[in-house]
Amino acid sequence: MEERHERPDGPNPPEIDVATCIDGLRSAGTLACATRSPDGAPRVRFLSGLHFEQDAVYILASNGMPFARQLLADKRIQLLGEIRRGVSVRLTGEAELLPEEERMRWRLVIFRERPDYRELYPPLKYDDSLVFALRTGYFEYLDLVSSPIRRVYVPFGGGQVRPSGFEITSACARCGSCQVACPQGCIRTGEPFRIVQENCLQCGACVQACPRGAIRPVV
Numbered sequence: 001m002e003e004r005h006e007r008p009d010g011p012n013p014p015e016i017d018v019a020t021c022i023d024g025l026r027s028a029g030t031l032a033c034a035t036r037s038p039d040g041a042p043r044v045r046f047l048s049g050l051h052f053e054q055d056a057v058y059i060l061a062s063n064g065m066p067f068a069r070q071l072l073a074d075k076r077i078q079l080l081g082e083i084r085r086g087v088s089v090r091l092t093g094e095a096e097l098l099p100e101e102e103r104m105r106w107r108l109v110i111f112r113e114r115p116d117y118r119e120l121y122p123p124l125k126y127d128d129s130l131v132f133a134l135r136t137g138y139f140e141y142l143d144l145v146s147s148p149i150r151r152v153y154v155p156f157g158g159g160q161v162r163p164s165g166f167e168i169t170s171a172c173a174r175c176g177s178c179q180v181a182c183p184q185g186c187i188r189t190g191e192p193f194r195i196v197q198e199n200c201l202q203c204g205a206c207v208q209a210c211p212r213g214a215i216r217p218v219v
């Protein structure tokens with residue numbers, strides 16, 4: 001779904017890769033983190049007990065806390081950070097509990113980077129805390145400041161990208177109504193018309209404008 005888009009008024013925008021996304025999350029510091037509870041309900045909290053490598057994100061969790069229990073029951077996780085106003089990185093993937101022999105190394109690293117952590121969470125016993133590794137999934141880099149906006153998906157650790165948005169089907173009658181409605185100017189003529197996904201805001205204006213019902217959501 002990822003697609004390059006050359007802007008009419010300048011060169012191609014900078015490449016967005018794994019390093020860009022990892023560095024972005026690191027710079028954000030505190031990240032929103034979503035998991036699912038055993039009853040399927042969403043759970044989100046801020047996380048800062050993290051360490052970033054180019055091939056993994058290491059996540060500290062106090063043994064027994066709801067967050068750790070949720071991850072043990074369901075590996076699926078999302079991390080979301082704002083790099084700067086209007087620019088964010090989301091990492092969707094699965095987090096694996098590290099075996100005990102690997103935890104000590106990353107506990108040391110995380111506690112060194114976050115010396116305030118033990119005081120903040122007194123029950124977080126150093127030798128008992130868990131460490132999860134997020135090594136596979138995909139990034140979504142979203143820049144709402146640039147014009148047009150940019151939304152770039154980047155695979156991580158062999159993970160499969162699962163993009164969202166809209167696509168134009170063969171029911172398109174090439175009337176052009178969606179192009180008129182699109183605030184990002186990211187619909188191209190063709191048979192059928194085509195959405196430049198990298199520049200799509202996912203606002204749905206084109207869906208409402210289409211007289212043929214030819215634009216469908218991609219989940």
Ligand code: SF4
Nearest residue numbers: 182200201203204206
């Ligand atoms: S969802 Fe919005 S931004 Fe994307 S193609 Fe449709 S109108 Fe344009």
Ligand code: SF4
Nearest residue numbers: 172173175176178210
């Ligand atoms: S509005 Fe619908 S039918 Fe018309 S060009 Fe767009 S997708 Fe095709």
